[in-house]
Amino acid sequence: MTTQLEPDESPTATATATATAVAGTHTPHRVEEPFRVAPERYYSPEFAAWEREKLWRHCWQVACRAEEIPRAGDFTEYEITGQSILVVRQDDGSVKAYFNACRHRATALGAGTGEFLGGQIVCPYHGWRWKLDGESTHVYAAKGFRKECLDPDFLRLRECRSVVSMGLVFVNLDPDGPEFADTVGHFENALAPIGLDRMRVRWWRYAVLPANWKIAQEAFMEAYHVQQAHPSLAMGAGDDDFDNEDAEGYEILPGGNAHMVHATLPLPPGMTQAEHFTRYNWAMHHGTGAYPTEREMFVQTGLQERKIPDDQFIGAFFQELYNYAEGAGIPLPPPSTDTVGFGHAFPNITVLSQYGNALMYRSRPNGDDPESCIFDVWALQIPSADDEPGRPTREGPVPMEEWPQILKEDFSNIAGQQKGLRTDGMDTLLLSERYEPMIINNHQEIDRYLGRF
């Protein structure tokens, strides 16, 4: 005997409900007031379906770092909410992105990362072939197909828009979507001083986190959590120390992007500038495994051996670092307060940078599950001009206990926040427009996409 499904539980009914919601004009769980965010935005399957159709299908997003595909024929696959894109290095050094499907019967043409040997993309199923630029070169036993099936334009691989900027390959699945300059372009300008395009991967790991992609990302979009979540960085500073005009300054940019222009954390009572600076660097070095790197710690340790007056220590550190970089042929960007701080590229990239190195995060949905995300972490640094590190490899998923301490602290709160969001008493999240404006700005831009497409 078969079990009868209730009418509204049938797969067809569910699919229809989702399609209706996506096609409607009402944006669900909209951010009406900037200090309140509906918890459903982080777990509702309906909201995730809206994001899938109206955000991810239309926004610019980072598919890979350009150094992942250094030579002609190298490819890497980027997956986002059920879509697969192949990013392929061309003979002339440029990059093209294709929807990853054979023009015969749709078989994916590449998986993960690899190389199309001999400059040919070959379908593993029946052996149709293309040049790296997407032009069809071979249809096996073509005489068996109708003439109209063999039109060269029709056989061409379907391309999706791509732009290489800041050492990153951005793609946009919508041929009629927004222009790059009107969206990521604003972030590109703000981040130009850090020299992201010159950076190369030191390590690259990812985690699968039990949280919505936005929760994971928002953990890195404010410094308000540092006093509680990262004791090794806060070093006992009180809230009066934090709550001053210079503690944080965010520049909210068009297109959902943002830039933190003052990244200074408060000075704990009784601590000198030099003590705070050096202890903070040590805590970050050990706690992130990323920045500062051995290079900066080497410079700092050397300086600590000298008797430098407290008010001159930070200036001396930068001077010494630039002397060292010049001697080693490392093209650091010109010193500027803009090279320390962080930025956010809508919708899902966060870059924390200092001293010619950076941590970069990308958070994206894990398939269609609104409560799971894939979180990539790149530790980057500007190498010396004649040092060209090889093609980077991605490790993971790295389990929670194997991440450096500070990331572990952040990941633990990410999981806890998702858990709390699902409790019945949770009616709204409260945000500070002063401390958490990057998060609010990102939600508001998401709502613009949901309303527009």
Ligand code: FES
């Ligand atoms: S599916 Fe690709 S050649 Fe047949």
Ligand SMILES: [Fe+2]
């Ligand atoms: Fe943190």
